[in-house]
Amino acid sequence: MATSSRFANLDISAALESVADQFRGLNPRAPGQWPLLPKLGAWLGAAAAVIALGWVLVLSSASDELDSARGREPGLKVDFSAKLAQAVNLSELRKQKQQVQEYVTQLEKQLPGKAEMDALLSDINQAGIGRGLQFELLRPGVVEVKDYYAELPIALRVTGRFHDLGLFAADVSNLSRIVTLQSLAIAAPNKDVGGATALALPAGVLVLDATARTYRYLSANELADNAKAKAAALKAGAKK
Numbered sequence: 001m002a003t004s005s006r007f008a009n010l011d012i013s014a015a016l017e018s019v020a021d022q023f024r025g026l027n028p029r030a031p032g033q034w035p036l037l038p039k040l041g042a043w044l045g046a047a048a049a050v051i052a053l054g055w056v057l058v059l060s061s062a063s064d065e066l067d068s069a070r071g072r073e074p075g076l077k078v079d080f081s082a083k084l085a086q087a088v089n090l091s092e093l094r095k096q097k098q099q100v101q102e103y104v105t106q107l108e109k110q111l112p113g114k115a116e117m118d119a120l121l122s123d124i125n126q127a128g129i130g131r132g133l134q135f136e137l138l139r140p141g142v143v144e145v146k147d148y149y150a151e152l153p154i155a156l157r158v159t160g161r162f163h164d165l166g167l168f169a170a171d172v173s174n175l176s177r178i179v180t181l182q183s184l185a186i187a188a189p190n191k192d193v194g195g196a197t198a199l200a201l202p203a204g205v206l207v208l209d210a211t212a213r214t215y216r217y218l219s220a221n222e223l224a225d226n227a228k229a230k231a232a233a234l235k236a237g238a239k240k
Contacts, residue, residue: 107178117152120177120214124154127171133160136207145218145226154212159189165208177214184210 034042086093121138128135137157144151158168165186172179189207218226 116177117214117216120175120179121154123175123177124156124172124179124212127175128158128160128168131160131164131168131171133158133164133168145222147226148218148223150216150218150222152214152216154214156212157207157209159205159207161204162186162206165206168208172212179212179214182211182213184208 117140121140125135125138135156135158137155139155141153141155144153158165160168169181169184172181186206186208189205
């Protein structure tokens with residue numbers, strides 16, 4: 001038995017010595033000439049290094065994504081709460097939208113159309129005559145086209161008593177169509193007011209100079225032309 005155990009120890013020692021001999025004197029510049037065990041060890045080491053490096057990179061990327069997601073979480077919660085509140089009140093919001101749309105439609109009806117401008121000038125004239133005022137000037141200006149509507153300034157000059165001028169301004173603001181009075185200036189008549197001398201006017205008569213501005217909606221064709229004109233202007237500016 002002792003002899004058998006001795007032979008076993010010798011075989012193990014010889015095997016270990018043989019393995020150790022394969023790792024001695026390796027030329028790092030010629031790994032292709034290494035024995036089998038060093039080649040396997042080098043391959044396993046390289047594979048382990050690649051796996052470890054890839055794992056670190058993957059974990060780093062995942063950690064960044066996790067931090068980014070955590071940063072977005074509070075904002076998403078607030079957004080979710082707001083949308084949830086809107087969803088709960090959806091029917092009420094739809095009613096409010098319908099009410100706003102009806103109000104906008106009502107306001108649009110107060111904007112004179114292109115064919116109604118002459119009638120509006122007549123309404124302003126009648127408002128002044130109804131208060132006993134005398135028109136020295138009632139002249140439409142150049143139409144200013146905006147994005148969704150057109151604005152028409154009307155220069156006017158009327159003479160009358162102060163109280164009547166105030167009532168005239170109130171009547172204009174109460175017209176069925178939207179009209180605003182701007183740049184109001186009230187003064188005593190000068191030497192010549194619209195061809196009439198100041199001496200010929202009764203005492204207490206004043207002169208009101210103002211600009212009445214009214215607004216009208218643009219038709220579908222005018223909106224299309226306006227959009228084309230803006231696009232052409234942008235294109236021309238880009239070429240410069």
